[in-house]
Amino acid sequence: MSHGAGTEIPVRQNDAPLPWGVRARGGFQHVSLSRVIARLSSTSRGFTFVSGDSTDFLSFAELKAAGEDFGRRLASAGFQRGDRGILMLSGQREFIIAFVGMVRAGVIPVPVFPPAMLTRIEAYRERLHSIHASCLPRHIVADDALFDICVEAVGEKPVNFAELAAGAPTGELVEPDGGEPLFLQYTSGSTAGPKGVVVTHDNLLENLRSMNEALGTSPERDRFVSWLPLYHDMGLIGCMLGPLVYEIPAWFIPPYDFARRPTTWLDWMSRVSGTFSYAPNFAYELVTRRATDKQLAGWDLSAWRVAGVGAEPVRPGTMREFGERFAAAGFDAAAITPSYGLAEGTLGVAFTPIGQGLRTLSVDAAALSERGVVRPVEGGAGGGAKAEAGVEAGAEPGADVREIVSCGPLLSGWEIRIRAASQEPADGKSAEGQPAAGFAGEPASAEGQSGAGSAGEPASAEGQIEIRGASVARGYWEAPELTGETFQDGWLLTGDLGFVHEGEVYVTGRTKDLVIHHGRNYHPTDIEWACLGLPGVRPDHVIAFGTPDERLVVVAEHKPASSPPDLARQIATRVRGAVGVTPDDVVLVRPGTLPKTSSGKLRRAACRDAYSRKALADHGGAQQ
Numbered sequence: 001m002s003h004g005a006g007t008e009i010p011v012r013q014n015d016a017p018l019p020w021g022v023r024a025r026g027g028f029q030h031v032s033l034s035r036v037i038a039r040l041s042s043t044s045r046g047f048t049f050v051s052g053d054s055t056d057f058l059s060f061a062e063l064k065a066a067g068e069d070f071g072r073r074l075a076s077a078g079f080q081r082g083d084r085g086i087l088m089l090s091g092q093r094e095f096i097i098a099f100v101g102m103v104r105a106g107v108i109p110v111p112v113f114p115p116a117m118l119t120r121i122e123a124y125r126e127r128l129h130s131i132h133a134s135c136l137p138r139h140i141v142a143d144d145a146l147f148d149i150c151v152e153a154v155g156e157k158p159v160n161f162a163e164l165a166a167g168a169p170t171g172e173l174v175e176p177d178g179g180e181p182l183f184l185q186y187t188s189g190s191t192a193g194p195k196g197v198v199v200t201h202d203n204l205l206e207n208l209r210s211m212n213e214a215l216g217t218s219p220e221r222d223r224f225v226s227w228l229p230l231y232h233d234m235g236l237i238g239c240m241l242g243p244l245v246y247e248i249p250a251w252f253i254p255p256y257d258f259a260r261r262p263t264t265w266l267d268w269m270s271r272v273s274g275t276f277s278y279a280p281n282f283a284y285e286l287v288t289r290r291a292t293d294k295q296l297a298g299w300d301l302s303a304w305r306v307a308g309v310g311a312e313p314v315r316p317g318t319m320r321e322f323g324e325r326f327a328a329a330g331f332d333a334a335a336i337t338p339s340y341g342l343a344e345g346t347l348g349v350a351f352t353p354i355g356q357g358l359r360t361l362s363v364d365a366a367a368l369s370e371r372g373v374v375r376p377v378e379g380g381a382g383g384g385a386k387a388e389a390g391v392e393a394g395a396e397p398g399a400d401v402r403e404i405v406s407c408g409p410l411l412s413g414w415e416i417r418i419r420a421a422s423q424e425p426a427d428g429k430s431a432e433g434q435p436a437a438g439f440a441g442e443p444a445s446a447e448g449q450s451g452a453g454s455a456g457e458p459a460s461a462e463g464q465i466e467i468r469g470a471s472v473a474r475g476y477w478e479a480p481e482l483t484g485e486t487f488q489d490g491w492l493l494t495g496d497l498g499f500v501h502e503g504e505v506y507v508t509g510r511t512k513d514l515v516i517h518h519g520r521n522y523h524p525t526d527i528e529w530a531c532l533g534l535p536g537v538r539p540d541h542v543i544a545f546g547t548p549d550e551r552l553v554v555v556a557e558h559k560p561a562s563s564p565p566d567l568a569r570q571i572a573t574r575v576r577g578a579v580g581v582t583p584d585d586v587v588l589v590r591p592g593t594l595p596k597t598s599s600g601k602l603r604r605a606a607c608r609d610a611y612s613r614k615a616l617a618d619h620g621g622a623q624q
Contacts, residue, residue, distance in 0.1 A: 032178050037068075038104070046061075046249065048272075067100030068173060070100070073167040082181075087111050088146050107138070110184045113229055128150070135196055182199050182203070184199070185343045213412060221275065223251070226252055226253065266287055266329075273303040278308035296329045299330075307336050308339055309338050333358070338408065339352065344487075359405070362376065362403045404507075406505070406506055419493075420461045462498065465498045475487050497509045508523055512605065528543065538591060540602075541602075543594055547611075557590065557593060558589075558591075559590075
């Protein structure tokens with residue numbers, strides 16, 4: 001594989017030279033993204049911005065020139081090295097040019113999504129105010145349409161992108177050190193308020209190196225297609241900065257276009273013979289429901305080699321149904337690539353090997369929920385290749401099982417350990433001095449394999465996932481206490497629950513979301529997924545949570561006009577049959593009620609708070 005400038009791009013060798021001329025590991029020379037941008041040169045490859053059936057092409061050479069021009073104008077307008085600049089731009093082209101310009105000027109971009117729903121504008125103002133107070137930016141760069149919201153939220157008028165782009169480009173560009181902050185990624189706030197993750201230039205380039213190594217991307221062969229918002233890590237890093245650094249062509253569909261017509265995503269995958277695309281589980285479920293037989297007959301998805309899925313729990317049934325449904329359009333289910341990552345780790349941590357497809361493990365549900373023990377079930381319901389193979393000392397066939405998706409082995413450069421509730425994590429040892437379950441004492445090999453959880457070993461334990469590597473972010477911006485709670489002695493305490501089995505990472509939930517009911521642990525996704533397919537219940541619009549007195553509450557959005565009168569009872573019955581526990585309360589609310597993050601994730605903590613304040617609008621199923 002050759003790069004536009006003729007140098008080699010690494011695929012499997014950890015210490016291979018990167019396109020910008022330094023070594024990825026061992027003697028890492030603190031290269032900045034600014035330097036990478038300065039070397040963009042391709043005039044034939046670049047980014048294509050989709051608008052309906054029309055497109056707007058911007059080559060990488062043109063992007064470099066436009067970004068550097070914008071960076072000089074930023075410097076002329078008073079931005080200085082190390083200043084923060086909030087980006088609130090709805091246009092993808094404008095956002096990317098502004099982001100690149102800030103990087104070349106040494107300014108730290110702070111992406112903030114434009115408001116998606118005017119009905120929730122007050123919550124948006126509160127979030128913007130919180131982010132502004134945290135990062136104290138030099139200016140907000142925004143569209144005209146957002147000026148009033150900015151003034152109401154933070155008391156200042158933003159800088160207009162168009163006016164900046166028309167200013168005098170007389171300022172100087174800078175080249176930051178690789179250890180300096182590159183951008184601030186404010187977390188979605190699914191369990192708490194927004195926190196600004198400090199991602200350095202080194203963090204980004206190391207994470208892109210490890211992901212590119214695992215995915216084997218090629219600028220000549222591959223074509224990215226994405227509708228993901230550029231304000232979040234998967235869209236920003238995985239679908240924009242990754243293709244930019246390796247000069248891989250990418251097509252960008254406006255997120256609102258996908259929201260209005262989800263199948264436009266697959267329209268463009270077919271049109272441009274897209275090879276790469278990532279999305280959360282809900283997007284695959286949505287297009288599976290919405291695609292018509294006529295559309296399938298006109299699509300060619302045979303070039304799609306990486307159908308990445310992450311950012312939220314992966315439901316095995318969703319991905320199986322997607323693979324089966326779109327096989328008629330040439331889609332190969334082996335392209336399905338579940339992944340694990342998080343903003344505090346820059347982005348990617350574990351990827352399913354290319355071409356492996358969906359792999360799941362069926363485990364004894366009672367052992368997992370009551371004792372945190374991972375006990376594989378031979379031939380468990382819905383089990384993948386691993387589950388069907390069976391394990392010594394596994395649970396009895398026919399026991400209640402839970403099917404969990406593998407996110408694959410660690411990317412190279414990562415270490416992982418699993419801390420069970422009773423274990424001390426400081427040195428990767430348990431309280432008795434033995435390696436904690438799933439702990440990889442040595443860094444992952446070039447293939448990303450962990451040594452933990454191999455066949456024949458005792459059953460693994462579920463616990464908090466903790467990771468260490470060069471992609472771990474510096475911490476949270478101006479939040480030393482929060483940083484100390486999450487970043488400890490080089491280890492990132494992810495807050496995610498999971499385990500390692502036969503060298504692959506399985507994620508089971510979030511520690512803060514765990515439901516405790518009469519002394520037994522339940523993962524809310526299992527309860528929420530149990531409601532799928534019930535008439536009247538909106539798909540992916542159910543939240544389950546526990547209360548301080550160990551009661552189980554289920555809140556579901558529905559349309560009263562089309563819902564059966566006993567829907568609350570049906571939900572309780574379905575949950576009891578699927579999970580083995582009866583909800584203490586089922587609350588039905590109107591569409592649009594459930595709180596979500598800016599990336600579309602359901603906010604369980606916010607819903608629990610609204611429930612405790614009796615602030616949920618009820619439509620049949622009294623809030624108790």
